[in-house]
Amino acid sequence: MTTVEIATDPQAHASPGVVRRPRSSWRSPALLLALAVIALVALAALLPGALTRQDPLVIHLDQSFAAPSAEHWFGNDQSGRDVFARVVHGTRQSVLIGLGATALAMAGALVLGLLAGLGSRFTDGAVNRAVEVLYAFPGLLLALVLITVFGNGALTQIVAVGVASLPGYTRMVRGQVLAVRFAPYVQAARTLGHPSRTIVARTILPNAFRPLVALITLGVGQAIVWAAALGFLGLGVQPPAPEWGAMLNAGRNYLQQAWWLDFFPGAVIILTTLAVTVLGRFLQNATRPGSPS
Template structure:
């Protein structure tokens, strides 16, 4: 009784803290940069002005210029598109594959479960980036291939989680009751099992967007991402490090872009996670 009363008191809508508000604003800004970079940066990210090469930050060039005299601010803004594309795309692929493998493992009997989960174990035993490198080595460097590579390398983790959720939910009362209404297996799986197994993963997926952005930047830092001259934070960072002694701005701002984006996404993701904690779909409390 006291527990109930206390819980209901604690359950009241959590207030949005200032850190979360700033982070959410940043995430929105980065999304805007990815969708309409022209709104935030008027300069052409690929227009070279060799006369103005390697300048420090100024009124004309907020983040300075690179070795070819391109505006770093504009390139950072335009680079958001590729970075977010890799982050969101890779997570999407991982989620899709993870759901497929996880649901198959949870619903197709012990043998399928055993085989799929052992493969997952093997894949999980490699560091994710190593796996991604292997895939890019096979497919060739490009931003699409980097996305696929990162997606494939993070799918096993999602597969594990989906399987676990689905196995627990399969025993829930509402799945058994659906059977007594004469619902077929496919319908029960699609209408009850999958949506409920997926709900707790959505927040986790948001968190993994941040990790995928770092992985994407790492790949393009190594020259395995999008081709030059595409503006991308990882490759900008790689170029910047060669001129670090001449212009600090060229490396620092892309690096800052990666850091700020990932931290902002993580703060928003953690906050959502806390909000949804305890709303577990298995139905036992």
């Protein structure tokens, strides 16, 4: 009798040409590292005193350009201020701008996206034309124009970066609403006689918004980078207040004699953005239709 071997590898039963996505896992080393960085950034934003007791604004001229040491981990700047303390205390400002701008952009996108996806053809066309006008300006350039018109400050940065991010979010919300609008469960809710407001609030909006969570996470990282870029250009929070982009701008003239002035704020921006991006990619894979649970 011939022995028949049964393949136990699930890939053996897959259809030819079908590539299975790798299973997302919370145990991924990259994801765990990203979560650790995000937790540390959150701690610095909420409780900076838990990480350092140094005052970020106190000047010690006798310690100007002091190199990193056991007492001052990131060294001192041209005024003798502790760079580590300034990076830690500047976290709240940078993260606040990133989260605020993303929340503002998504709130506006939900309103415009629902109007375009559920409204008449005229409403849809009007929203699309407005979005195309905003798309004509590069995002950072649009933020620069708004800050130039309305002035510097954290609130202005939030509005500027939020408006610059609005077109992309609006198109994504509109696309999701159009995909959900004629879904069978929405038609079933209409058949059962549920009011239109209830259907939109409890059925269309949650199902359209859920796939966007991962993209929103990625948008926070982009907003933080844009806020740092505006600070670097001198259009953000003004010195001596600690802010990552402003610190990069202040230290660029002393790179040869004090490399740490730009290295550590820049490294924190990169690590924070990478951590948020890794988390966003994980959520994107985990919420993608057909992904394994």
